[in-house]
Amino acid sequence: MKKSENILGGAEIFFECLRREKVEHIFGYPGGAVLKIYEHLHDVNFLQHILVRHEQGAVHAAEGYAKASGKVGVVLVTSGPGATNTVTGIADAYMDSVPIVIFTGQVPSHLIGNDAFQEADIVGITRPITKHSFLVRDVNDLAATIRKAFYIASTGRPGPVLVDLPKDVIASKCEFIYPEDVEIRGYKPTYKGHVNQIKKVVEVIAAAKRPLLYVGGGVIMSGGSQELAFFARENKLPVAMTLQGLGAFPGTDSLSVGMLGMHGTYWANRAVDTCDVLVSLGARFDDRVTGKVETFAKNAYKIHVDIDPTCIDKNVVVDLPIVGDVKHIIAEIASEMPNPPDTEEWLSQINEWREECPLVYEDNDGRLRTEFVIEKIYEKTKGEAVIVTDVGQHQMWTAQFYRYNHPRSNLTSGGLGTMGFSLPAAIGASFAVKNRPIISISGDGGFQMNIQELITAAANKVPVKFIIINNSFLGMVRQWQELFHAEKYSFTDLSASNPDFVKVGEAFGIESYSTDNPKEVDSLLDKAFSVNDRPILLEFKVVKADMVFPMVPSGGSISEMIVKRLNPKRMI
Amino acid sequence: MKHTISVLVENHFGAFDRVATMFSGKGFNIRSISIGETEIVDISRMTIVTEGDDQIIDQVVKQLNRLIDTIKVVDLANTYHVERELALISLSLHKGSMEQIKNICDIFRGNVVDITNKSMMIEVTGPPDKIDAAVNVLAPFGIKEMARSGIVALKRGEQLKIQKKDNITT
Numbered sequence: 253m254k255k256s257e258n259i260l261g262g263a264e265i266f267f268e269c270l271r272r273e274k275v276e277h278i279f280g281y282p283g284g285a286v287l288k289i290y291e292h293l294h295d296v297n298f299l300q301h302i303l304v305r306h307e308q309g310a311v312h313a314a315e316g317y318a319k320a321s322g323k324v325g326v327v328l329v330t331s332g333p334g335a336t337n338t339v340t341g342i343a344d345a346y347m348d349s350v351p352i353v354i355f356t357g358q359v360p361s362h363l364i365g366n367d368a369f370q371e372a373d374i375v376g377i378t379r380p381i382t383k384h385s386f387l388v389r390d391v392n393d394l395a396a397t398i399r400k401a402f403y404i405a406s407t408g409r410p411g412p413v414l415v416d417l418p419k420d421v422i423a424s425k426c427e428f429i430y431p432e433d434v435e436i437r438g439y440k441p442t443y444k445g446h447v448n449q450i451k452k453v454v455e456v457i458a459a460a461k462r463p464l465l466y467v468g469g470g471v472i473m474s475g476g477s478q479e480l481a482f483f484a485r486e487n488k489l490p491v492a493m494t495l496q497g498l499g500a501f502p503g504t505d506s507l508s509v510g511m512l513g514m515h516g517t518y519w520a521n522r523a524v525d526t527c528d529v530l531v532s533l534g535a536r537f538d539d540r541v542t543g544k545v546e547t548f549a550k551n552a553y554k555i556h557v558d559i560d561p562t563c564i565d566k567n568v569v570v571d572l573p574i575v576g577d578v579k580h581i582i583a584e585i586a587s588e589m590p591n592p593p594d595t596e597e598w599l600s601q602i603n604e605w606r607e608e609c610p611l612v613y614e615d616n617d618g619r620l621r622t623e624f625v626i627e628k629i630y631e632k633t634k635g636e637a638v639i640v641t642d643v644g645q646h647q648m649w650t651a652q653f654y655r656y657n658h659p660r661s662n663l664t665s666g667g668l669g670t671m672g673f674s675l676p677a678a679i680g681a682s683f684a685v686k687n688r689p690i691i692s693i694s695g696d697g698g699f700q701m702n703i704q705e706l707i708t709a710a711a712n713k714v715p716v717k718f719i720i721i722n723n724s725f726l727g728m729v730r731q732w733q734e735l736f737h738a739e740k741y742s743f744t745d746l747s748a749s750n751p752d753f754v755k756v757g758e759a760f761g762i763e764s765y766s767t768d769n770p771k772e773v774d775s776l777l778d779k780a781f782s783v784n785d786r787p788i789l790l791e792f793k794v795v796k797a798d799m800v801f802p803m804v805p806s807g808g809s810i811s812e813m814i815v816k817r818l819n820p821k822r823m824i
Numbered sequence: 825m826k827h828t829i830s831v832l833v834e835n836h837f838g839a840f841d842r843v844a845t846m847f848s849g850k851g852f853n854i855r856s857i858s859i860g861e862t863e864i865v866d867i868s869r870m871t872i873v874t875e876g877d878d879q880i881i882d883q884v885v886k887q888l889n890r891l892i893d894t895i896k897v898v899d900l901a902n903t904y905h906v907e908r909e910l911a912l913i914s915l916s917l918h919k920g921s922m923e924q925i926k927n928i929c930d931i932f933r934g935n936v937v938d939i940t941n942k943s944m945m946i947e948v949t950g951p952p953d954k955i956d957a958a959v960n961v962l963a964p965f966g967i968k969e970m971a972r973s974g975i976v977a978l979k980r981g982e983q984l985k986i987q988k989k990d991n992i993t994t
């Protein structure tokens with residue numbers, strides 16, 4: 253190729269790089285600073301651009317896409333407000349280690365710092381919530397920067413990377429040289445675990461009487477679910493999962509003790525409290541899991557496997573850390589295990605706890621409850637669906653009552669707890685997963701936080717089942733108000749101010765149904781599952797003031813776990 | 825405990841900011857920070873004095889390493905190293921004080937770098953405790969203004985065996 257033939261404009265280089273990164277979908281919203289990119293996008297045919305209605309929606313959609321597929325989610329927005337609207341989504345992706353690359357337009361280089369129209373220092377604003385960020389100052393750096401951005405986002409502990417693109421850089425031309433290899437001297441993630449540490453882990457687990465695996469989202473991200481299943485089953489090790497870890501191990505397996513932590517199962521929390529060896533795999537000892545750190549797994553020898561060294565000894569000081577890729581480390585531990593530890597007694601103890609305090613709910617008063625809806629969804633999908641939850645009570649009930657068969661099936665905002673996540677994230681996931689149902693579950697509060705994306709769903713005919721669990725309250729906040737804030741239900745009652753969700757859905761061109769009758773749940777779900785070429789919306793009007801139990805109060809110990817409502821007369 | 829941490833960072837836009845943002849965002853303490861060129865053209869050295877218990881310092885080092893722009897992080901606390909700081913101290917002159925200040929300045933091997941009828945500026949260089957001592961002795965004369973550079977530090981060429989643990993991470 254002659255050199256002159258390889259002179260490309262910034263926008264062409266941009267798309268050439270995306271093509272080589274095998275990007276097939278991009279979530280975005282055009283604007284002044286990225287017009288040149290959109291001009292070229294018009295003729296690009298190797299990828300699909302999905303137009304959102306708010307930039308936050310684009311980021312959550314990219315997150316849903318990335319979480320469901322394991323690929324990097326890509327966002328393209330303009331400068332100023334377009335960029336600042338992505339901030340919540342970026343923070344969400346940072347907390348939950350979601351690999352996304354956000355391209356933001358920027359005012360021309362010579363105007364940076366001048367308070368130019370639609371200028372915002374988005375690199376500065378997002379510095380603490382990105383894994384890394386770049387401001388491209390020269391078109392000659394563009395290809396290498398994009399290459400690095402994808403590399404950083406998807407390797408090590410994944411996370412969001414932002415690339416800020418000044419308008420003049422995109423409009424400039426240069427010779428296109430694509431760097432096949434990436435070399436960043438300050439960034440060398442550790443993948444291989446320390447051999448001696450692994451030997452030590454094997455010894456400790458082999459000698460354990462009451463071992464427990466504490467599994468987080470890292471296992472799913474590293475693709476280590478099969479290795480985990482083999483390891484746990486071969487050695488009869490019970491598996492507790494964090495919110496993000498659900499799906500890493502089949503929820504129906506007898507070794508699964510479900511979710512641990514604040515709203516974890518009674519038996520999972522008792523198991524953590526009693527275990528003698530706790531093996532944390534790709535989890536970060538989050539405060540929603542540990543409660544009071546001083547009493548968390550107080551009798552246990554703690555092993556912590558994580559790819560991010562900063563996670564080790566951050567919240568809880570452990571006895572044996574291993575830095576590396578959890579998939580490979582599980583496989584190595586499994587292959588070195590001499591004999592399985594004798595856990596029969598321990599497993600039967602856990603089963604006693606399971607029977608002592610199972611997950612139950614009131615189901616004989618003829619009124620509709622969230623748990624019932626979730627159980628019905630489970631019944632219909634047999635754990636095969638991709639469930640995208642929002643934040644709050646419905647999220648916890650889903651975590652308790654839906655049992656996932658596969659990794660990358662449970663998409664939710666865990667770390668940041670972003671209301672408004674589910675609706676756009678489910679749309680994003682629908683572009684990654686074609687052969688399984690995608691179910692978005694939101695509360696009535698969170699559903700309204702990115703409600704504008706309903707039109708994105710309708711316009712793209714995505715087969716997402718939007719389920720609104722409407723208790724006419726900001727339910728989780730209400731729960732805290734009842735338990736810890738003197739029953740002052742300050743600004744959590746939406747019953748007088750919620751919209752008619754069926755009319756809302758219909759206004760966006762989406763077939764919508766509503767019920768408060770448990771007997772109608774089956775038929776509505778059947779209707780939803782019969783529709784596979786467009787979105788459908790179901791509103792379930794549930795009991796107003798139910799609470800999620802068990803509950804370990806914030807910062808409390810397992811011994812303070814509340815297992816049921818203390819004052820039954822408040823069961824309205 | 826006080827720790828001096830030496831950090832090699834990419835000498836480009838935003839690298840300093842990332843380090844500073846990390847410290848404030850994680851609630852770590854910065855006692856002093858200095859940044860300057862190194863023998864390699866595209867690498868800068870930051871010398872950060874921070875304090876905290878072992879768990880905090882462990883986190884500081886790990887969090888610094890985690891930044892993409894940091895190339896090498898060394899906690900100098902358990903190494904043989906040299907620390908220096910420079911202070912410029914401007915003092916008011918009163919009758920007869922010039923000679924006394926000059927004497928103190930000599931004791932601390934400082935230099936007079938500016939003088940007027942009313943004031944005198946001296947320069948003192950050395951380990952931070954030496955600067956502290958000079959400042960203490962000079963304070964009664966009336967310090968008008970003071971600028972301290974923050975610490976710069978380098979590991980000594982030879983590390984003796986008594987070093988307890990190697991805190992060097994890359």
